[in-house]
Amino acid sequence: MSESVTLPPSSEYAVEHLKREIAFMEDVAWGLAGCGDEYALLQAPMFMTQIEFAQKTLQHVEEGIPFTQLWYPGVPEFCTAMDLHWDGFTRVTLSGPLAYLVPEYLLKMLEESDMTGLPGDVCTLRRFETAAMLAGKFPRPTSAVACLHPCDGVSVFQSACEQMFPDTPMFWADSPYDSNERGITYYAGELRRQVEFLEKHHNKKLDWDRLREVIAVTDTQYELWKEFDLLKRNTPCPMGSWSGYPIHHMLQNCAVTNAAPVTTEYLKSLIAYAEKQVAEGKGRLENEKHRCLFMDIAPTWVGSITKILEEECNAVVVVDGMGDSRPYTPIDLTSEQTILEGLAKRYCMDTPMIRVSHGTLDAMLDDLRANVVDYNLDVVIAPGHIGHKDVQAAQGILRDTCREMGVKLLEFNYDLFDPRYTPEEEMRKILTQFFDAI
Numbered sequence: 001m002s003e004s005v006t007l008p009p010s011s012e013y014a015v016e017h018l019k020r021e022i023a024f025m026e027d028v029a030w031g032l033a034g035c036g037d038e039y040a041l042l043q044a045p046m047f048m049t050q051i052e053f054a055q056k057t058l059q060h061v062e063e064g065i066p067f068t069q070l071w072y073p074g075v076p077e078f079c080t081a082m083d084l085h086w087d088g089f090t091r092v093t094l095s096g097p098l099a100y101l102v103p104e105y106l107l108k109m110l111e112e113s114d115m116t117g118l119p120g121d122v123c124t125l126r127r128f129e130t131a132a133m134l135a136g137k138f139p140r141p142t143s144a145v146a147c148l149h150p151c152d153g154v155s156v157f158q159s160a161c162e163q164m165f166p167d168t169p170m171f172w173a174d175s176p177y178d179s180n181e182r183g184i185t186y187y188a189g190e191l192r193r194q195v196e197f198l199e200k201h202h203n204k205k206l207d208w209d210r211l212r213e214v215i216a217v218t219d220t221q222y223e224l225w226k227e228f229d230l231l232k233r234n235t236p237c238p239m240g241s242w243s244g245y246p247i248h249h250m251l252q253n254c255a256v257t258n259a260a261p262v263t264t265e266y267l268k269s270l271i272a273y274a275e276k277q278v279a280e281g282k283g284r285l286e287n288e289k290h291r292c293l294f295m296d297i298a299p300t301w302v303g304s305i306t307k308i309l310e311e312e313c314n315a316v317v318v319v320d321g322m323g324d325s326r327p328y329t330p331i332d333l334t335s336e337q338t339i340l341e342g343l344a345k346r347y348c349m350d351t352p353m354i355r356v357s358h359g360t361l362d363a364m365l366d367d368l369r370a371n372v373v374d375y376n377l378d379v380v381i382a383p384g385h386i387g388h389k390d391v392q393a394a395q396g397i398l399r400d401t402c403r404e405m406g407v408k409l410l411e412f413n414y415d416l417f418d419p420r421y422t423p424e425e426e427m428r429k430i431l432t433q434f435f436d437a438i
C-alpha cells in the first residue's frame with residue numbers, strides 16, 4: 001500500500017474482505033482447473049476474470065486510485081473509454097460467483113442479511129446489499145453511478161447508500177415509463193448528464209472516438225452472442241441450462257471483461273463447442289424431453305434446480321431472462337446523440353428486468369412468444385420472485401398467452417436468492433410433479 005494513502009474507515013474492512021474473497025475464489029479456481037470436465041472448463045474465463053476484477057478493485061482501494069461504483073444497469077462502455085475503473089454492486093453484493101457456487105457462503109450471506117431488519121418483502125438482493133454495506137464490505141468509491149430502476153428495492157437502497165457514503169458524489173439516472181422514441185431520448189439525456197458527472201468527479205474527458213472504438217468491440221460481441229443463440233435453437237440443445245447467463249455477466253457486469261478480448265474469445269469458445277455438439281447430433285442432455293424458457297434471472301441456488309430439471313425431469317432451460325441476446329441491436333455511431341440513444345436502449349430498454357419492469361407488458365409477452373417459437377420450446381417457467389411483482393401481477397395474462405400458444409406454464413412463488421424460502425425438497429416436488437403431469 002502506498003504510504004501516503006490513508007484508507008477511509010469503511011474501506012479497511014472492505015480491503016480485508018476483498019483479500020479473503022480473492023483467496024477463496026483462488027481455491028475454487030484450483031478445483032475448477034482440476035475437474036477435467038470440458039463443459040465446466042468453458043466457464044473458466046468467466047471465473048478467472050472475477051478474480052481479476054476483485055484484484056483490480058483491491059489495488060485501487062489500497063493505492064488510493066480513484067474509481068467509481070457502478071450499480072447495475074450502468075454503462076460500462078463509458079468507463080472503459082475513459083480508462084476509469086469501476087467496482088460493481090453485484091461483485092460486492094454476491095461476492096462475484098461465490099454466492100452461486102458455494103452454498104455455505106450463500107447461507108452465511110443470508111444470515112447476515114436477516115440481521116438488517118429490513119422487511120421480508122424487500123428483494124433479498126437489496127437485503128444482501130444493505131448487509132454488505134453495513135458490514136463495510138463496500139469499498140468507499142470516489143463516485144457512484146446508478147439507475148433508479150428496475151424495482152422498488154432500488155429506492156430503499158439509494159437512501160442506504162447516501163447515508164453510508166454521505167461525502168461520495170452520486171448520480172442516479174431516472175428511467176422513463178415507456179420504451180418508445182420519447183423514452184429513449186429522455187434516457188439519452190440522463191446518460192449525457194452521467195458522462196458530465198463522471199468527467200467532473202474524475203477529472204477526465206470522454207473521448208467520443210475512443211468510445212466509438214469500445215462500442216465497435218461490444219457490438220461485435222453482441223453479434224457473437226446472437227450467433228451462439230442461433231445454435232441453441234437446435235434440438236437437442238447443444239448446451240446445458242442457463243448457458244447465456246455468464247455472457248450477460250461478462251458484457252455488462254464486470255469491469256475487466258467489458259469490451260475486452262477475453263470476452264470475444266470466451267464467446268468464440270462457446271460457439272465452437274456448440275457447433276461441435278450440433279455437428280455430432282449431441283445435446284447436453286442425453287435424453288432431452290422438454291425445452292424451457294425460465295422467465296427470470298438465474299437463482300443463486302441455480303446448481304440444485306438445474307440438477308433437478310436436467311437429471312430428474314430431462315428438461316433443459318434453453319433461454320432465461322438474462323441469457324437472451326434477442327433485444328440487443330447495434331449502436332449507430334454517427335453522432336454523440338445517436339450513440340447516447342443506442343446506449344440508452346441497450347441499458348434501459350433491453351437489459352434484463354428493467355426491460356420488463358417499466359411500461360406496459362408488451363416486452364414480456366413479445367419475448368415469451370418469440371422465444372417459444374424460435375427455440376421450439378414446450379414449457380414456460382414463470383416463477384414469481386418476491387421482488388418481481390411485475391411478473392406476479394402478470395400471471396393471468398401469461399397463462400392466457402401460453403394457452404394460445406399451446407405450451408405448458410409452470411408458476412410458483414420463490415425467492416431468487418434465498419433457497420430457504422422454497423427448500424430443495426419442495427422445489428423437487430413442484431418440478432417433478434409438473435413434468436410428470438405433462
Ligand code: SF4
Binds near residue numbers: 151154386388416
Ligand atoms: S433481482 Fe429484481 S427485485 Fe431484486 S433488486 Fe434486482 S430487479 Fe429488484
